[in-house]
Amino acid sequence: MLAPSYQKLKDNLSKFIDPKRILDNPLQTLAYGTDASFYRLIPEIVILAHNEAEVIEIIKQAKKLNIALTFRAAGTSLSGQAITDSVLVVATHGWKNFELLDNNQKIKLEPGIVGSRANTFLAPHGLKIGPDPASINAAMIGGIVANNASGMCCGTAQNSYQTIADIRIVLNDGTVLDTSDAESVAAFKNSHKALIQEIESLRNTIKNDESLYHFIKNKFKIKNTTGYSINALVDYEDPIEIIKHLMVGSEGTLAFISNVTFKTVIDEKFKSCSLLIFNTIQDACNATILLKSAPVAAVELLDRDSIRSVENDPAAPDYFKTLPESACALLVECRDNTVEVLQQKQEAIRLQIQSIPTYTDYEFTSDPKQYYFNWKARKGLLPTVGGLRKNGTTVIIEDVAFPLPQLAEACLALKDLFKKYEYHDAVLFGHALEGNLHFVFSQDFSTQTEVDRYEKLMSELAILVVDRFNGSLKAEHGTGRNMAPFVEKEWGTAAYEIMKRIKTIFDPNNKINPDVLINPDPKAHLKNLKPMPESHAIVDKCMECGFCEPYCVSEGLTLSPRQRIVIAREISRLEESNENPTRLAAIRKDVTYQLDETCATDGLCALACPVNIDTGKFVKTWRANELNGSSKKVAEYIGSSMAGTTAVLRVGLKAVSFFHSILGTRIMTTLSNGIHFISFGKVPKWIPEMPKGADKIKTL
Amino acid sequence: MNTNSELKVVYFPSCINRSMGKNSFQAADDLQLTELTHQLLVRAGFTIIYPEEMDAQCCGMPFSSKGFAKANHSQSNALETALLKASENGKYPVLYDMSPCFYHSKEEFSENLKIVDPIEFMMDYVMPRLTVKNKKDTVAVFPVCSVKKIGKMDQLLALSQLCAHQVTMIDSNCCGFAGDRGFLVPELNEHGLKDLKAQIPESCTEGYSTSRTCEIGFERMSGIDFKSIFYLIEEVTR
Ligand SMILES: Cc1cc2nc3c(=O)[nH]c(=O)nc-3n(C[C@H](O)[C@H](O)[C@H](O)COP(=O)(O)OP(=O)(O)OC[C@H]3O[C@@H](n4cnc5c(N)ncnc54)[C@H](O)[C@@H]3O)c2cc1C
Ligand code: SF4
Numbered sequence: 001m002l003a004p005s006y007q008k009l010k011d012n013l014s015k016f017i018d019p020k021r022i023l024d025n026p027l028q029t030l031a032y033g034t035d036a037s038f039y040r041l042i043p044e045i046v047i048l049a050h051n052e053a054e055v056i057e058i059i060k061q062a063k064k065l066n067i068a069l070t071f072r073a074a075g076t077s078l079s080g081q082a083i084t085d086s087v088l089v090v091a092t093h094g095w096k097n098f099e100l101l102d103n104n105q106k107i108k109l110e111p112g113i114v115g116s117r118a119n120t121f122l123a124p125h126g127l128k129i130g131p132d133p134a135s136i137n138a139a140m141i142g143g144i145v146a147n148n149a150s151g152m153c154c155g156t157a158q159n160s161y162q163t164i165a166d167i168r169i170v171l172n173d174g175t176v177l178d179t180s181d182a183e184s185v186a187a188f189k190n191s192h193k194a195l196i197q198e199i200e201s202l203r204n205t206i207k208n209d210e211s212l213y214h215f216i217k218n219k220f221k222i223k224n225t226t227g228y229s230i231n232a233l234v235d236y237e238d239p240i241e242i243i244k245h246l247m248v249g250s251e252g253t254l255a256f257i258s259n260v261t262f263k264t265v266i267d268e269k270f271k272s273c274s275l276l277i278f279n280t281i282q283d284a285c286n287a288t289i290l291l292k293s294a295p296v297a298a299v300e301l302l303d304r305d306s307i308r309s310v311e312n313d314p315a316a317p318d319y320f321k322t323l324p325e326s327a328c329a330l331l332v333e334c335r336d337n338t339v340e341v342l343q344q345k346q347e348a349i350r351l352q353i354q355s356i357p358t359y360t361d362y363e364f365t366s367d368p369k370q371y372y373f374n375w376k377a378r379k380g381l382l383p384t385v386g387g388l389r390k391n392g393t394t395v396i397i398e399d400v401a402f403p404l405p406q407l408a409e410a411c412l413a414l415k416d417l418f419k420k421y422e423y424h425d426a427v428l429f430g431h432a433l434e435g436n437l438h439f440v441f442s443q444d445f446s447t448q449t450e451v452d453r454y455e456k457l458m459s460e461l462a463i464l465v466v467d468r469f470n471g472s473l474k475a476e477h478g479t480g481r482n483m484a485p486f487v488e489k490e491w492g493t494a495a496y497e498i499m500k501r502i503k504t505i506f507d508p509n510n511k512i513n514p515d516v517l518i519n520p521d522p523k524a525h526l527k528n529l530k531p532m533p534e535s536h537a538i539v540d541k542c543m544e545c546g547f548c549e550p551y552c553v554s555e556g557l558t559l560s561p562r563q564r565i566v567i568a569r570e571i572s573r574l575e576e577s578n579e580n581p582t583r584l585a586a587i588r589k590d591v592t593y594q595l596d597e598t599c600a601t602d603g604l605c606a607l608a609c610p611v612n613i614d615t616g617k618f619v620k621t622w623r624a625n626e627l628n629g630s631s632k633k634v635a636e637y638i639g640s641s642m643a644g645t646t647a648v649l650r651v652g653l654k655a656v657s658f659f660h661s662i663l664g665t666r667i668m669t670t671l672s673n674g675i676h677f678i679s680f681g682k683v684p685k686w687i688p689e690m691p692k693g694a695d696k697i698k699t700l
Numbered sequence: 701m702n703t704n705s706e707l708k709v710v711y712f713p714s715c716i717n718r719s720m721g722k723n724s725f726q727a728a729d730d731l732q733l734t735e736l737t738h739q740l741l742v743r744a745g746f747t748i749i750y751p752e753e754m755d756a757q758c759c760g761m762p763f764s765s766k767g768f769a770k771a772n773h774s775q776s777n778a779l780e781t782a783l784l785k786a787s788e789n790g791k792y793p794v795l796y797d798m799s800p801c802f803y804h805s806k807e808e809f810s811e812n813l814k815i816v817d818p819i820e821f822m823m824d825y826v827m828p829r830l831t832v833k834n835k836k837d838t839v840a841v842f843p844v845c846s847v848k849k850i851g852k853m854d855q856l857l858a859l860s861q862l863c864a865h866q867v868t869m870i871d872s873n874c875c876g877f878a879g880d881r882g883f884l885v886p887e888l889n890e891h892g893l894k895d896l897k898a899q900i901p902e903s904c905t906e907g908y909s910t911s912r913t914c915e916i917g918f919e920r921m922s923g924i925d926f927k928s929i930f931y932l933i934e935e936v937t938r
Contacts (some may be wrong), residue, residue, distance in 0.1 A: 553874040557891040598888050600878035601765050602845035623767025 005065045006044045009087070013047065016057045021048040026586045027594055030570055031563035033088060035072075036545045038394040038445065039080035039481055040530035043070075043088040048556075050094030052170065052258045058089055059256065060174040068511045071252040073111055073143035076135045076546045078397055079480025080528075081251040081516045082143070091142055091256070093556045100125075101261065106165050108180075108261040111142025114550050119267070126337070128267040130158030133476070134379065137608065138547045145260050147478040148225050148249035152298040153333070155434050156222070158265050161229055161248045166261035169247060172507050179244050180261055189240075198505045199239040202498055206233050212494055219491075222401045222435045223475035225249050227487045227499045227517065246502065251478050253513040254506040268297070268335035270342045272366040275374045276330045277307075277323065277359040284328040285408035287353045288432040291332065292404060294352040295345040298333040300378050301432035303411070307377070309384040309427060315373035319360065327359055328411075330432060331378050334364060381429050382440055383610035388425065389442035391540045394532050396443045396454075400465050401436040401475035410469050414439060417464060421457045436475040445529040455526055462486045481528070484519035535572040538618040539565045541611045548605035548615065558598040561605040561615035567595055568622070596622055708747045709825070710786045711737060712779070714798040715758040716912045717928075725925040733912070733928050737797055740934045744829040749792065751782040761804035765879055776808040783813055790814055795821045797928065799910040800879075803846035818910045819852045822933055823859050830937040836864040839932065840900050840907040840924075844914045845874045859929065860908065863936045870899055870907075870918075877917030886920075893921035900924065908932045 002010060002024055010022055023029060023046040032046040049055050062069050070084035071091060095112025104125045109118050115136035119128045131144050132151035139149060145167075150159040166180035175191065178184040189196055206213050213234055220231040232245035247254060278284040284301060291299050304327050311320040332349060336342040346364045365371055386395045402410040411428060414437065418426040423441040430437035444450040465471040466489055473490050474483045488496040503510070503518050515524065534540050548561040559567065567587065574584040601616035713734040731739065741748050751757055760775035783794050794815045796802035802817040809815065816825070841860045843853045853869070860867045876882065876892025900907070900922055907926035909915050918926035 551873055553876045553878075553892040554888060557888060597881075597885055600845075600874045600876055600881060600888065600892070602874040602878065604845050604848060604873055607849065620765060620767050620769075624769055626767070 002044060005067060006087070009061055009065050009067055010045060012061045013058060017047065017049070017054050021050070022046075023048070025590060026583055027567060027590045029088075030587070031559055031566055031594075032072075032090060033083060034530075034544055034563070034566045035075035035077050035080075035082040036543070037078050037080040037083065037480065037482070038396060038443070038530050039083055039528045041083045041085040041528050043084050044086060046088045046090060048090050048093055052168075052176070055089065055091065055170055055256050055258070056174045056176070058087075059170055059172065062087060063172065063174075063509070063511065066509065066511065068514050070513045070516075071142065071146075071256055073140035073146070074114070074135075074138050074546055074549065075143075076139045077143065077147065077480065078399075078477045079474065079482040080525075081147070081478050081480035081513065083528075084513070089256075092140060095142070097259075105264060106261050107264055108166075108259055109141045110259050111140060111145075111257050113141050115139050115141065115144055122264055123267065125264075126267055126269065127264040129262050130154050130163035130265050131160050132158075134382075135545070135547070138545070138550055141260055142257050145248055145257060146250060146252050148229065148476070149478075150223065150476045152300055152431050153335075155431070156220070159223075159248075160260075160262070161231070161245055163263045163265065164244060164248055164260060165263050167244050167247055168258040168260075169243075169255040170258060171255050172509070172512055176258070177240075177243070178258075179240055185240055195505055196239045198501070199242050202501060202505075203233045203237070203239070203242060206230075206498070209494070215492075216495065219472070222403060222472060223431070224401065224472035225476055225478050226472050226474045226483055226490050227479060227496070228502050230495065230498055230502070233498070249478070251480065251513065251517050253503060253517050255512070266337070269337050270339055270366065271297075271333065271335050271371070272342060272346065272364040273331060273333045273371055273374050274346075274362045274364045275377065276332060276362045278328050278330065279324065279357065279359050280326045281328040281411045282408040283356050283358075284330050285404075285411065285432070287330060287356045288407060289404050290353050290356070291330075291349065292433060294349045295334070296332055296349060296433065297335040298331070298431070299433040300331040300333075301411075301428075301430055301437070302329040302331065302378060302381070303415075303428040304328060305427040306381050306429045309388075310377040310380060313373065313376070315369065316377070323359065331374055332364075378429065381427055385425060385427060385440045385442065386543045387541050387611040389541070390444070391534045392446060392532055393442040393444045394530065395543050396441055397477070398439050398461070399436070399475050399477040400461070400471055400473055401434060402465070402469045402471040404433075404435045406469045406471075407432065407435050407437075410464075410471065411437065413464055413468065417457065417460060420460075421453055423457070431475075434475070435471070446531070451526060451529070455523075458486075458525060462489055466490050479517045481516060481519065482525050484515070484517055485522045485524050487518070531569075531573055533569055533573040533576065535565070535569045536618060536621065538621065539568060539613055539615065542613055543611065545610065547608045547610060548613075551604045551608045552615075553600050553602065553604075554598045558594045561609075561613070564595050564599065564615055564619065565613075567591060568618070592626070595619065596626065707745050708749055708792045709741060709821075710749045710751060710783060710792050710794040711741065712751055712757070712783060712794055712796055712801075713737070713754070714796065714801040714912075715762075716801075717797050718755070720912055725919050726927065730927075730931070733797060733930065736928075736934050737795075737930050740826065740930060740937075741795075743934075743937065744826045746825075749786045751779070751786040753782065757782055759801040759804045760808065761801060762879060764804065773808075776805065779805070780809050780813070783815070787813060793821070793825065797910075797930065798912060799844050799846040799850075803849060806850075817847075817850060817852065818929065819847065819855050819859055822929065823855055826933065827859070827862060830933075832862060832936050833938065834936055836906070836932070836936060838866040838868070838901060838904045839864040840868045840870055840904050840922075840926075841929065842870040842872070842875065842907065842909045842914065842918060842926075844909055844911040847910060856910075856929075860932070863932050866901070866904075868899060868901055868904060870896065872896065872899075875914045875917040875921075877914050879913055882913065882917045882920070889917045889921065893917065896921045897923075906932070 029043050029046050033043045068086035069089055071089050072082050075082050092112040095110040097110045099108040122128050131149055132154045133139055133149035134151050145160045148160050168178040170176055177188045216230055216234050229249040232242045236242045288299055307329055310316055334345045426439050426441035428439045443454055465473050473486050542565045544562055546562050549555050552560045599619040601619050603614045603616040606612055606614035717733045757779045758775050760772035764772035787794055790812045799817055805815055843856050857869055876888040882889040905924050907918055908929040915926040
């Protein structure tokens, strides 16, 4: 039962939005509520919004009822920013329009377009969008912009903040601001004078505080997604430009993004890379500093433990196994539109770092096999840790950045920290060129001791990153709930006050994704941790990353592979704990149709899954378990008398009977009751494409 | 006609193609797929061997996808035995006429047999022995899930481009027909192919694929004839 205000919201919105897209049953709210982070909140209502008019209505109605809203794109967020216990507005289905502008120099994209899809629109022109998170095959424009997501090549030069040309947003009062439309801008300036003044006053405050001004400038020299993109207030004068850039990295806490126009960037045709092994992390980091001024497209660091996790790959060189403990690799990528220049770049890189010895000689390669291995070594790190972790634990990906000169020292300090808290499976890797390091480890949250261990790690990490190295606690994954308690620590009181004012300007009632990014609770990062119960061997390693979703045919109709696993896990948990039989029954009520009957079991999801989970296979075992003994016997009988069955069919019965006789579960039950083949009435919908029976094959 | 006895192939017509004939989309003079395949193979100079007790054979997939693991294994084992015999212990290639069945057997069988998927067989064994005489203008093709899983999308495109000037590769996950699911839960097929019509060029009236049931789903959602790519090859090399 919904609380009265939520019921009212649902009733009111049902007049504007197809009620089938306003979900409040336990199965669907749980399924849609889950993102890739290790936090869980279950929304009261999930609304699958299809267009801006609907979003405006949702925002207005929710405001009237003082109900909080959270927006959602692909739900691949890692820091707890895409979840809520109130109303989740999913802007993915629908939101697929795009437009190439200004002779392909710009592309306008709606928030539900997957990042890699945007790139397929641009590929024929040799172009791409700037932001390139590793999750680009699943993450969508709305989330990419709202998180200021970035990856190995875009650095701080081609992220959303730098490449955004225009944005269209819906504010908390339902007003639309489209920065690409002069009329909209003029109308907005007129209707929202106070808001504009507030922005100007913030801008002036910073301008008049020289040390704050430079502090902000400095902090964004490396990747930083802790708190708001307040560099907008120092980089731009015009309040509309400031608003536009503040939206980048705002994590859905300021306004809804209806579309974004990016300046496109060149996607170079020729690529080569090399895996350089250095004797020490210091050497690798020193090389990185030198590479900063070399023509590199990417420099990725892999620590010794990272290399170890790929040393058994058939394509890995033998010496990987015998590398000294102190070794450290850099994957250096080179790109250009002509082969000649590509080679010149490779030479320039070699010259640039010749003063630093490498463990072995190195060559650049464009050979697909070797090139692929090198990148697999780098990209496979998360899955490796994810796949090796103990069931019931969560994979945690932390995401910090340090000023480049301190990178080596910081790496070693981080490694000491893992040792101190006994995170023995931790691996360290990242976008070295940006000083951005990820470390991945598995974490159990099922006992208080483990939660305490995590808490200690995090507080010490904050001290290490902020006090010792003046780095960013979140470089690219966004603040979310995970780093919200540490924003003030990282930024200091003055800058944090500015961030709080920004939130108030756009969301005075704190109803747009509350508790994310700005959160007064110092322990917010330890609350609402997601349970990861064991459920079934095929799916236990699932990280709930959502990479499978774009490859699933039933996603959007019923459930995606990730959502199927989430539901199976919750059923297992509830069965095990006996905690809430009513809830269990409510989920079970819809599960056959949602999880089982609408799964095509095609296994395409496994192609995208970092840990190779074939959810189709899982659903088949689910089916097998749900089948009762008698229908199983019928299947075996039909199997063993197949010749007779097909013969009968061919002669007399329609092919559909055949199908149902060997395939249809319901029909089997009928059969087992002694009734002969099925009637058409069992088929929900008859279709004219149904073929007739075939003629027997003449084998001579 | 080449009757070189060494050019032998074991043809395993899948149970679906054995029992499902033509439908209303197809021309009256179209052959049913099994017959058409027979003709095409003969035209390319192959001697065809059919597995014994063919009517009793099935790769087992329909059982597996329904959760009947045991029935699946016994069917699959029986087929493997029959194919081993027919191919003289793997001496001759075994042609499958449905990609999903091929994929299923690939997963289930041990490695003594040389089973070949429809695309590879046409590309590597059949096309080199035939001449394309009347290339089509425009066709649509769809790589079914198993084609994606074995990474044969490019080959499918290349094969269709041998037969038609303009090929539209349908961009969609799975068609959602999923064996018999399209009959039982038609909304899955509708959802899976909701963007289909927009992708098919006005002038295109024919679509090709390598799975009968998927083709039914495609016909249903596109309104144009979708059938096995074998038909396309047969027609342009006739
Ligand atoms: C395995 C893995 C690897 C990853 N690698 C990277 C990486 O290399 N680099 C990186 O930066 N990130 C990475 N991420 C994190 C994540 O994929 C990115 O942050 C991504 O941009 C999130 O996009 P999404 O579409 O999933 O958004 P969601 O998770 O759905 O939402 C993200 C945020 O955007 C807000 N939002 C969504 N849509 C709108 C809208 N229309 N209007 C306003 N606000 C909106 C949400 O409220 C939320 O705060 C990775 C994640 C995983 C699971
Ligand atoms: S099944 Fe694989 S791809 Fe899907 S959410 Fe789980 S781990 Fe990610």
